[in-house]
Amino acid sequence: MPDLSDVLKGLSLEQEVACTDPGNILLTACPGSGKTRTLTRRLAYQAFQKPFSQKLNIAITYTNRAAEEIMNRLTDMDVDLANIWTGTIHQFCMRFIIRPYAMYSNRLSKGYTIIDEFVKSEYGKRFAKELGINLNYYDNPFQYSDVVNKYEQTLTEKKEIDFEMILRFSDELLEHCPFICANIASTVNSILVDEFQDTNELQYTILARIFKKNKAISIMFVGDTNQAIYGSLGGVAKCKIELDSLFETTFQEMALTGCYRSTQRLVDLYSNFEVSKISAYSVAEIKNITGTIS
Secondary structure: OOOHHHHHOOOOHHHHHHHHOOOEEEEEEOOOOOHHHHHHHHHHHHHHHOOOOOOEEEEEEOOHHHHHHHHHHHHHOOOOOOOEEEEEHHHHHHHHHHHHHHHHOOOOOOOOEEOOHHHHHHHHHHHHHHOOOOOOOOOOHHHOHHHHHHHHHHHHHHOEEOHHHHHHHHHHHHHHOHHHHHHHHOOEEEEEEOOHHHOOHHHHHHHHHHHOOOOOOEEEEEEOHHHOOOHHHOOOOOOHHHHHHHHOOOEEEEEEOEEOOOOHHHHHHHHOOOOOOOOOEEOOOOOOOOOOOO
């Protein structure tokens, strides 16, 4: 296990403050500002603060690859992983809500099988064909209510659920069985949410339900509204006021503005396309190189 100086070694002042502040944080990180590094070090710092606690420090990531990257970095730092958990929101819901509490859901109590997006797509195309709906190559069969109804009925009959249903049934369990929220909340020390700009409403709600049962939990959202690319899939970049209201707490706004990846010329060009201004600047060794932009 590294000591505290190892956990914070090499961090910029912005990164160190984001890692060590005990409050609830909304952290905006410009491209190349060391977002993953900061998130990983905060996770390690939280674990270091309470090394003998059984309570978990949780990182919710957008992809499996991001979760693996965080765990690999922690392993390289020789951090004890006993009270650290990382994964996607769907993995979190399966691990902490559905598997231990499916018995309290009429839909899940008699068993379930998870289907992937390929199977869902094949169902959709098959049902559209059976219903006499002609689809073009790019058509989404689930835009038709008859397909949706047949899909839902089939999954119920076959005891199957898809990824969206994992979130829906998790939220229903938390809503109708408040003790589940309390049980989970009592086992958590901190929650870090990566790429918050791609988090959907249901995901925010699930985390808020748990947090409000134990406001001693330290929570941080990390991301960049300028990098939001999944709005069509329901991604919502909530602002501080919205988070304060939903979680019934007060978030501190912080930012990582130093870009370690690009020249100042490229950062200046990027600033013209920002939706939310964060005053990014280059701190890279190549910051003064003119380069060629094409």
